[in-house]
Amino acid sequence: MIPWWYTQLGEPEKQKLLEAFDQRRLTLSRSAQEVEQLFASLLEVPYAVLTNSGSSAILMALLSLGIEPGDEVIVPSLTWIATAQAPAILGAKVKLCDSTYEAPIIDVKKLESLVTHKTKAIIPVHLNGRECDLKAIRKIADPYGVKIIEDSCKALFSKSNEGYLGTLGDLGCFSLGMISLVSVGYGGLVVTRKKELYEKLKKIRDHGVQRDPEDYAHLGFNFKISDLLASLAIPQLQNNKNKIQRSIQLHERYSESIKHPDISILPIKTKAGQVPVYAEAYSERREEVIQYLQENGIQVSRYHHPMHRALYLNPEGSFPNAERFTKNSFILPSGPSQKMEDIDFVIKTLNHFDCGVTA
Ligand SMILES: Cc1ncc(COP(=O)(O)O)c(C=O)c1O
Numbered sequence: 001m002i003p004w005w006y007t008q009l010g011e012p013e014k015q016k017l018l019e020a021f022d023q024r025r026l027t028l029s030r031s032a033q034e035v036e037q038l039f040a041s042l043l044e045v046p047y048a049v050l051t052n053s054g055s056s057a058i059l060m061a062l063l064s065l066g067i068e069p070g071d072e073v074i075v076p077s078l079t080w081i082a083t084a085q086a087p088a089i090l091g092a093k094v095k096l097c098d099s100t101y102e103a104p105i106i107d108v109k110k111l112e113s114l115v116t117h118k119t120k121a122i123i124p125v126h127l128n129g130r131e132c133d134l135k136a137i138r139k140i141a142d143p144y145g146v147k148i149i150e151d152s153c154k155a156l157f158s159k160s161n162e163g164y165l166g167t168l169g170d171l172g173c174f175s176l177g178m179i180s181l182v183s184v185g186y187g188g189l190v191v192t193r194k195k196e197l198y199e200k201l202k203k204i205r206d207h208g209v210q211r212d213p214e215d216y217a218h219l220g221f222n223f224k225i226s227d228l229l230a231s232l233a234i235p236q237l238q239n240n241k242n243k244i245q246r247s248i249q250l251h252e253r254y255s256e257s258i259k260h261p262d263i264s265i266l267p268i269k270t271k272a273g274q275v276p277v278y279a280e281a282y283s284e285r286r287e288e289v290i291q292y293l294q295e296n297g298i299q300v301s302r303y304h305h306p307m308h309r310a311l312y313l314n315p316e317g318s319f320p321n322a323e324r325f326t327k328n329s330f331i332l333p334s335g336p337s338q339k340m341e342d343i344d345f346v347i348k349t350l351n352h353f354d355c356g357v358t359a
Pocket residue numbers: 053054055056079080082083125151153154174175176177179186187188
């Protein structure tokens with residue numbers, strides 16, 4: 001079976017893991033600090049705070065802004081549930097916004113009507129490397145003093161003409177989970193250009209405790225990451241150009257070569273610097289296509305359900321575009337270690353769909 005995601009961790013990662021082990025200081029020590037410095041330098045941002053997941057990164061970002069019960073936070077309906085759960089856990093009202101018709105990212109035309117005097121933050125999600133319209137979002141947010149937290153969990157190293165996604169709002173959050181260009185199993189990162197937020201984030205990661213002299217400065221939690229996991233990121237960051245190139249190459253191959261009239265690849269502006277994590281196919285005959293691919297030894301992953309199906313969020317509004325993407329989209333075999341011959345087999349198989357012959 002060709003897996004829908006494949007990334008290889010090899011000897012360089014094993015070596016760094018052993019080095020971290022030998023240091024015998026397993027939490028936020030040398031390896032974690034090196035990873036923070038590498039990220040800050042590669043993303044061209046002054047401050048990076050490593051944590052144990054992308055979900056924690058979003059929660060930390062919200063805590064750093066002091067989000068509390070009664071506040072409102074706007075998130076797109078189409079994302080992974082972590083984006084909506086983080087504000088909900090803090091007791092904030094989560095207001096959901098539909099995606100655009102063309103791409104699975106927040107529709108800024110529908111955003112302004114959701115902003116009220118209670119809105120404290122907007123979390124645009126740069127899904128699969130796609131830039132949300134940050135200029136338009138700023139225009140809506142700034143007059144109300146609303147902060148922008150970019151969910152870049154699926155947009156590591158993706159760029160707009162202003163810089164790296166995740167570094168352009170008040171705070172940016174990244175995931176280092178398995179489905180990422182830098183995979184450590186579980187890990188995350190918050191970045192910011194604001195020193196005051198950076199200082200707060202470091203305390204929030206450690207239960208909001210200020211050390212020496214000790215003080216319970218903020219609400220926080222244990223969001224720390226082990227150096228054993230953090231160490232796995234070092235060789236991957238040193239090799240990040242190859243990973244980026246590979247992801248782009250794979251996406252372009254799918255986009256250029258799939259010719260079936262009922263199947264398309266959701267576009268990503270790779271020529272403009274956007275870096276896809278994976279390739280998303282779109283077909284109104286999705287279930288038939290998935291069954292056919294499975295019969296041919298090809299695994300795929302269906303798009304997540306939209307957030308408005310999480311009834312505990314008390315969703316309000318209508319979300320036709322999010323529903324359409326959820327119903328018809330699925331992820332084809334991707335990941336920086338997939339073999340190109342396997343990608344070509346997937347393409348050939350898809351192009352033969354419906355022809356009465358298998359690939
Ligand atoms: C858009 C988005 N936000 C947040 C997360 C949460 O990241 P993590 O799984 O590292 O907690 C994910 C994970 O896939 C995601 O896709």
